[in-house]
């Protein structure tokens with residue numbers, strides 16, 4: 330079987346199985362990346378399943394087989410809130426996983442918080458510089474080995490929302506949003522070209538409220554109307570979903586059971 334970088338959907342019976350399977354897949358792949366590259370860059374997301382996956386990684390018996398000191402953590406987006414606010418994606422990710430593993434704090438790259446002394450615009454510029462400082466030659470961001478993304482019921486990814494300017498941005502690596510339809514209104518986000526420069530995009534979504542938007546995205550909707558439709562990673566673009574979210578996925582896009590074991594799986 331030849332695996333190409335077509336978008337694929339892997340369906341799981343329920344949310345708990347979904348989170349556990351993605352956690353196991355992540356641990357295997359990040360270990361391979363560290364073995365071959367010497368280090369790894371991971372982009373984290375907020376949202377229900379994004380945090381559930383981090384909790385499942387934390388609960389995994391294989392958790393401590395990963396050399397976490399070689400992993401750098403970035404975020405796909407952040408809510409513009411004070412550092413200690415429970416709704417910050419960074420705070421939730423730390424509580425779910427980062428506080429429990431042997432990371433190198435110098436390798437953790439959160440977005441600035443609203444009480445940092447920076448304005449929202451300055452915070453976007455600062456994250457753009459941080460990405461550029463870690464970028465490979467000729468690129469504007471590090472090699473993102475695995476990028477996790479949640480998908481909102483409106484099709485938003487990171488903090489790129491339907492019909493907003495941010496989803497069309499191609500010059501910048503980071504945008505700020507002042508009027509998000511989902512609270513809080515002020516947010517920071519990586520842009521679509523930077524997300525799509527990731528080696529592997531892992532979208533994780535569950536629940537019946539995600540079914541229609543996933544169906545539309547896979548049927549070729551415009552990314553300006555359904556942002557998730559614009560995602561395409563360099564090696565792998567995989568939607569990990571539960572049965573409810575898969576309800577409107579075309580049959581030919583559902584991945585075969587041996588998807589990950591194919592000879593050229595990467």
Ligand SMILES: O=C1O[C@H](COP(=O)(O)O)[C@@H](O)[C@H](O)[C@H]1O
Pocket residue numbers: 374375376377378379406407408418478479480481482486487488511
């Ligand atoms: O606000 C956000 O929402 C999305 C999706 O969240 P979900 O709970 O519907 O899965 C998330 O991906 C993003 O990081 C977050 O800031």
